Amino acid sequence: MMSERCQGCGALLQHDRPREAGYTPKAGSALCQRCFRLTHYDDLQFSMREGIDPDRILAQIHAMDALILWVVDLFDFEASLLEGMNRHLFGKDVIVVGTKRDLLPETVGSEKLAKFVYGRLKELGIQVKGLVVTGKNIPGGPEEVLRAIEWAKGKDVVVMGMANAGKSTLLNALMDKPQLTSSRYPGTTLDFNPLDIHGVTVYDTPGLTPRNSMLLHLEEEDLKTVLPAKAVKPVGFQLRGDQSFAVGGLCRIDLLSCEHVSAVFYCSNLLELHRGRADKADELWQRHYGELLRPIPDGMPYAEWTSTVLTPLGVKEDVVIPGVGWMSLSGTCGQIRVTHPQTLEIKHRKAMI
Known part of the structure; x- marks a missing residue:
């Protein structure tokens, strides 16, 4: 066993176990074989998205005397909020860095977005020193993050967040020469990885595994369909009566007793939406689950799903499918019934947009 770490993921480099983290066949290599294959061929040799204990990572961060940059995915915000955070x-x-602003419609104002983030954190009893919003082609984001790092005033900086929130991508943007492995696959960074950024020691950390996310239950190839690569185009519907929506084969949403209701979906535009009458929805799902209705969560047959009944909030509201996106609802609706895999907790909030 060598003492060096992979500069891409932070794992200890080793020669003996090809199917484990840190393996490299070459002495003196800066990258493990897994990072090399990911960087050059987008080839995920093995998944680590469920191999990292979030409680251990959070306890280690809590023990450090450091400024925390908490990276949250603005598009998948609810999945960033682990219980007990x-x-x-x-x-x-703590300074919150909201990434993937580019996935949200440009019509979302910065002030409204900040109000939403601070409001949700206040509801959870989390106090932070500030908020930086960034994303692809979003001006000023990296410079603001650098100023936040300088604000550490001699302390180390720890960058934490959920798997696939964009931590490594963000840090690469701050360095003269990008060196961290970044990919769309959750679980890319495997250990605490110290970096020197403008004279400050900054630790990249393993992504925290979301306990409540559809991403944990998808085949790797289906991530391309579910994770948006560019700004989503909202898809809207005007509804009356009892209506049902299939979000691919991932979730069913029934809206009952609608009166002049507007439903707008914010999810990957590669993910197909199917609208129909609520009284015909059972037949649709039983006949077409896994065929017309796809992708589907792995190893979770539709017959074993559960339903969550939501009482409308009386204001513009979102029904959130963690890992997938959300439906924004306005107008008068008697009941919202969501049918979903048992391991998934549907979130209900005042509208982000």
Whole structure:
């Protein structure tokens, strides 16, 4: 076993176990074979998206005397909020870095977005020192993050966040020469990885595994369909009566007793939406699950799904499918019934947009 770490993912380099983290066949290599294949061929040799204990990572971060840059995916915001996060962050200097702003429609104003983020954090009892919003081709983001790092005033900086939130991509943008492995696959960074950025020691950390995300239950090849690569185009419907929507084969949403209701979906535009009458939805799902209705969660037959009944909030609201996106609802609706895999918790909130 060698003592060097892979500069791409932070794993200890080793020669003996090809199917484990840190393996490299070449002595003196800066990258493990997994990072090399990901970087050059987008080839995920093996997945680590469920191999990292988030409680261990958070406990290690909590023990450090450091400024915390908490990276949250603005598009998949609810999945960034692990239960008990306020306990792990209590008493810490925390700056939130909201990534993937480019996936949201340009019509979303920065002030409204900031109000939404601060409002959700307040509801969870989490206090932060500031918010930086960034994303592809979003001006000023990296410069603001650098200023936040300088604000550490001699402390180390720890960059934490959920798997696939964009931590490594963000850090690569701050370095003169990008060196971290970044990919669309959750679980790319495997250990604490110290970097020197403008004279400050900055630790990239393994992505926290979301306990409540559809991404945990998808085949790797289906991530291309579900994870948007560019700004989503909202898809809207005007509804009356009892209506049902299939979000691919991932989730069913029934809207009952609609009166002049507007439903707008914010999810990958490669993911097909199917609208129909609620009284015909059972037949549709039983006949076409896995065929017309796809992709589907792996190993979760539709017959074993559960339903969550939501009482409308009386204001413009979102029904969130963690890992997939959300439906924004306005107008008068008697009941919202969501049918979904048992391991998934549907989120209900005041509208982001």
